[in-house]
């Protein structure tokens with residue numbers, strides 16, 4: 001099946017850590033995705049000229065670099081590992097998506113306080129990310145042997161394949177279950193939206209931009225809250241400074257309460273209970289924090 005050139009093509013992971021959140025993000029951007037059974041390798045947006053290609057995450061950078069897919073969603077770890085092996089960067093990273101957060105870490109069977117990077121000299125380290133690890137070691141002048149494994153890297157020390165490993169960690173549960181401790185950070189990652197650097201024709205480029213604007217809106221909305229509160233006028237500057245990530249709040253006089261105003265603002269960073277306590281201490285009252293359903297910046 002050759003791709004339909006009247007539609008955009010977005011590559012996402014078929015099944016794995018990024019698949020569900022990639023689909024949720026697109027649904028949040030208003031796309032109605034056609035059902036795809038377990039064996040389907042493509043899905044269609046019914047209300048937007050976009051086809052989804054459901055693939056192994058390792059293949060996503062290649063598809064986007066070659067322009068087979070104009071867009072993709074992939075972890076920065078996979079993207080950077082791919083890019084390190086290419087003479088030119090044919091992929092543009094457009095947007096961090098706030099999910100799939102993990103770190104590529106060196107781990108081993110010893111405790112972190114016994115460890116110093118120098119202990120890696122002459123050792124074997126098993127990883128699925130030989131280029132990222134290779135760069136890390138080279139930059140630090142460490143001469144170690146990198147052993148490439150496709151998966152189950154955590155088993156390497158037990159099997160005697162390598163003394164250390166370098167693999168993705170988020171909660172640390174997998175390391176712990178295998179008697180390993182994280183010893184050094186190699187690369188921090190999250191899922192990103194990527195776009196080909198190959199020319200996209202005019203109508204397509206417009207569609208890609210429209211989709212990007214929607215996705216930016218979804219990301220911004222996820223953290224953002226709408227805050228409304230009452231404040232003594234003379235403490236307005238102090239209260240505005242506490243509102244996280246808010247630009248130019250709207251200030252409205254309160255009928256029947258001279259010297260007091262109502263303040264409304266979009267906070268683009270997380271609003272914690274501590275924030276509310278600080279606002280109250282600064283004289284704010286009747287503080288409401290509301291979710292924002294949609295936002296276009």
Ligand SMILES: Nc1ncnc2c1ncn2[C@@H]1O[C@H](COP(=O)(O)OP(=O)(O)OP(=O)(O)O)[C@@H](O)[C@H]1O
Nearest residue numbers: 013016017018056057058075078100101102168170
């Ligand atoms: N424990 C984790 N927590 C959060 N994100 C993770 C975690 N592990 C991996 N990721 C991110 O999700 C991506 C996909 O991980 P997954 O384990 O599903 O990949 P995979 O086994 O290589 O899948 P595929 O079959 O598509 O090749 C990783 O490249 C990384 O960016």
Ligand SMILES: O=P(O)(O)OC[C@H]1O[C@H](OP(=O)(O)OP(=O)(O)O)[C@H](O)[C@@H]1O
Nearest residue numbers: 017151152168169170171172173174175
């Ligand atoms: O620190 P943790 O929260 O335990 O996560 C780390 C694990 O997650 C990833 O594997 P995944 O579970 O996606 O399976 P895979 O190895 O089959 O890709 C990664 O390769 C680690 O093994």
Ligand SMILES: [Mg+2]
Nearest residue numbers: 056057058059
């Ligand atoms: Mg993979």
